[in-house]
Amino acid sequence: MENTSNTTSFKGSFKDWLHAKGRDPKQTESSKSRLLRLIRAAGENAANTIRVRRIQGDDSLQAYNAFSMFYGVERSIFTVTNSFLVPATMGGETDKQALVLIGPPGAGKSDYVTRIKALYRTADPIPYLKHSRVHDNPLNLFFMVQLVAEKQADAESENDQSIDFAARVDAIKLEILESLGLASLLDFNDASLKSILTNAGQAHTLAGVAKLDPNDLVSAVVAGLGLPRSTRNAVGTPEPLVQDLVLGVYQRPGKPVAIGDYPIDSMRFTDDFSGSNGIVDVAEVQPLNFDINEWIGSENMANMSRFQEGDPRLVNLNGAFNKGNRGLVILTEGLKNPPEAQRVLLEALQGRRVKLPTPLAGSCFFDGLIIIHSNEGEYDKFMKVRENEPYADRFYRIWFPYPLEMSQAEKVIRKFWNSSEFAKPVAQGGVHVDPDVFPYLARMEVLTRVDKNSPVPLNIKVDAYDGRSMRDRGMGMKVSVQDLRERASTREGLEGQSPRETNKVMQSLAARVQGRGDTVTTALLRDAFRDWFKQTITDEKKLEFMMKIIGNELDEVRKKNLQQLVLASLVDGFKDECQQTWDKYLDNVRAWASNSSVKSSAGYSKSQVGGDESFMREIESDPDWGVTSAEAPKFRAEIQAAVNQFITEHGAKNIPYTCHQAVQKCLERFVLKKVRTGARLFSSSSARSDEDRRKLSAAKFRLVEAGFSEWSAEELLREAEENSDFLVER
Incomplete structure (x- = not known):
């Protein structure tokens, strides 16, 4: 026996595996249980959880580290995890659903x-019955106990x-179970085993277990080993090749492999070019070109003249549902397949079996997670x-909408770019x-x-969907994301600008500016999208709406x-002032959370116990953000979570004020209020003094420092100079 415990890989006999690994749930868990465990093992993303709960108004939501690179679809991912996978691992109805x-x-x-495929690839090697072409679960051998006993008794x-056939079968079954050492492995005090x-x-003994029918015997073993109930759904009759080796019919006539001696091997989940083990992606095919053998395996023509009828070697179990057993089967545009394929799908879900290819009759057991990608039109x-x-x-249908939070839409655009x-x-x-480009594009997408x-x-x-709770100007009415979501259509987020289309326009513009400024700006994008919409949108009302978005809503914010x-x-030391204000705010938030006094070396006096509430509220009640007193505790908790996440990811002690977008905007506006003078930014260019020129030169330097190119910084200052609305007070 070879047992490499450092990787949990196992090679040896079934009996040795049973005693070394049989009680470990990870060894024999169902495909859905495995995915849930892998997701949970990566942990919860505390910062995202707080943000999502606050914005969605649902304290049950969770965000997972396993999907930290997915933006704006946290609710969909949570629903898959909590409402699909969790019930499946409890033996619920979703265990039989795609x-x-x-x-x-x-x-x-x-x-x-x-990402799900990547999670499967990180799983420890799983044991399987050697020679099995579908990587049978080791526990599947317990279904062979009855067949071996009947063959021997016969x-x-x-x-x-004169032999009492039934009694002899039970006696042989008991001998097999005793040879496996089950008497010391099974917990006869287990409530589920007792109930069975x-x-x-039957008596609560190994002899009682031996008298059970095959299905109850397997259930009793699973319960007695202390394995989760869902494991029972991952155990079934082994494939024909394994059955034949154990019974000694075709491959080794008269020389069966004893159940306890049956070899166990281990495999990793892979989907590389060398072959798929447990992860299979089935590409879309046209119904006329569909070949059922790609799903269930095929006849082995080379062996037709070598082996007799009924020999399991007459078929190749190399179809998608054979390779994907105990893992993942992905059907891209799977609803377009013909009825013959859909019957295979239904049988795999409802009956946990996949029929064998001709010329063999019957089926083999299937335990796998089936994922179908589709679109709304095809599904309907x-x-x-x-x-x-x-x-x-x-x-089990799950909607994946576009992000409706601007901050999340921006991350998606950046990811594409x-x-x-x-x-x-x-x-x-x-x-x-330019640094304002991605927020500009994100707002445009969400507006559509x-x-x-x-x-x-x-x-x-x-803005409300991005987590701001504010008052609509002139209405005096509080606006919250929860109110707006309740009033919105159920189709919100299922239509609008695609990030792929956004990226296409942006890349087209990027190609044009190479060698001519080498910069993508919001002004250039505005013109590029106007041209794009005119060229691609044929519906007049839609075109009118999109042009209005570009010319009105988007330009106003721009x-x-x-x-x-x-x-x-134009403000000397603007970033330093923002950072100092942030340090002070963060110290006060921490004091508020710990109900202690501020302890700081930043140069300001210690506040009362619980922090300086008036100072914190001055920043939080920014008119464009509008965090109320009632909302402040959740907002501050989110800030702390974001800071902790930043420390975890970057290992930094000095936290930049830019680590949280909402606070960054509040702080910048807070600092600007302190430095406004009421004077015009620009005097006439013909009457510009040396001080004016110095100020503009410094402004250009700071814009470049803030992320603009020299070319775009000059363009921006030129636009500001030509725009009479650019006043310090507005």
Whole structure:
């Protein structure tokens, strides 16, 4: 026996495995249980959890580290984990359902599946019955106890007609179980094991277990080993090749392999070019080109003349549902497959079995997570067909919408952009992107996705969806994301600008500016999107709406943001002032959380116990953010979680004020209020003094320092100079 415990890989006999690893749930868990365990092992993302709960208004939501690179779809991922996987691991109905992911293009469905595949690849090696072409669960051998006993009793009865066949079968079964050492492994005080034996009218002993029918015997062993109930759903009859080796019919006539001696090997989940083990991605095929053998395996033509009828070697179990057993089967556009394929799918879900290819009859056991990618149109079309009604109970549908939070939409856009060569530094052939570009694009996307029938202006709604709780100007009415979500259409987030399309326009612009400024700016993007919409949108009403978004809502915010950028560039020590204010605010938040006094060396006096509430509220009640007194505790808890997350990820003791976007904006506006003088930013260029020129030169330097290119900094200052609205007080 070879037992490499450092990797939990195992090679040896079934009996040795049973005593060394049989009680470890990870060895024999179901495919869905394995995924849930891998997700939970990565832990909860505390900062994201607090943010999502505050914005969604649902304290049950969780964000997971395993999916930290997914933005704006936390609720969908939580639903899969909590409402699909958890019930499945408890033996619930979802254990017999396929996960159907539906949503608009670019919403993250494919990336989500890719991440699940990656999680499976991180799993420890799992044991399987050697020679099994479907990587049978070792516990599947317990289904062979009855068959071996019947075969042996049948052979004995041919020589002795007086043998009580049934009694002899039970006696042989007991001998097999005793040879495996089950008497010392099973816990006969286990409530589930007791219940099984009592219901069958058997004694609470190993002899009682031996008298059970095959299904109850397996259930009793699973319970007695202390394994979760869901493990029982992952155990079934082994594939024909394994059965034949144990019974000694075709491959080793008259020389069966004893159950206790059957070899156990280990495998890792892979989906590389060398072959798939437990992870199979089935590409979309046209119905006319569909080959059922790609799903269930095929006839082995080379062996037709070598082996007799019934020999399991007459078929290759190399189909998607064979390779994906105990792991993951992904069906891309799986609802387009013909009825023949859908019957295989239904049987795998409902009956946990996959039929064997011709010429063998019967089926082999299947335990796997089936994920189907589709789109709304295909799903609706499929479910409208009367013959497909049985699938309604076998599909667990999850919507993957576009992000409706601007901060999350921005992360998605950055993710797309960073995957291209354009994201490289200019010196390496890339293109510079101004710091206000990604927020600009994110706002544009969300403006196209939110329900247009809104009780407040769309920009107010977008800000509310990003977590701000504010008052609509002139209405005196409090606006919260919860109120707006309740009034919105259920289709909100399922339509609108795709991040892929956004990236396409941005890359097209990037190609045009290479060698001509080498910079992507919001002004250039505004013009690029106007041209794009005119070229691609044929619906007049939609075109009118998109042009209105670009020219009104988006430009209004763009000007306001640029005004603030220019203002900040004209303030000496602006960043230092923001950082000092942040340090003071953070010290007070910590004092508030610990109900202690501020202990700081920053140069300001110690506050009362619990922090300086008036100072904290002055920052938090920023008119464009509007955190109320009632909301302040949750907001501060979110700040602390974000800081802790930053420390964990970066190992830094000095926390920059830019670590939390909401606070960054509040702090910058707070500092700007202190430095406004009421004078115009720019005097006439013809009457510009040396001091004016020094100020503008310093402003350009600070803009470059803030992330603008020299070319775009000059363009921005020129725009500010030509715009009469650029006042210090506004």
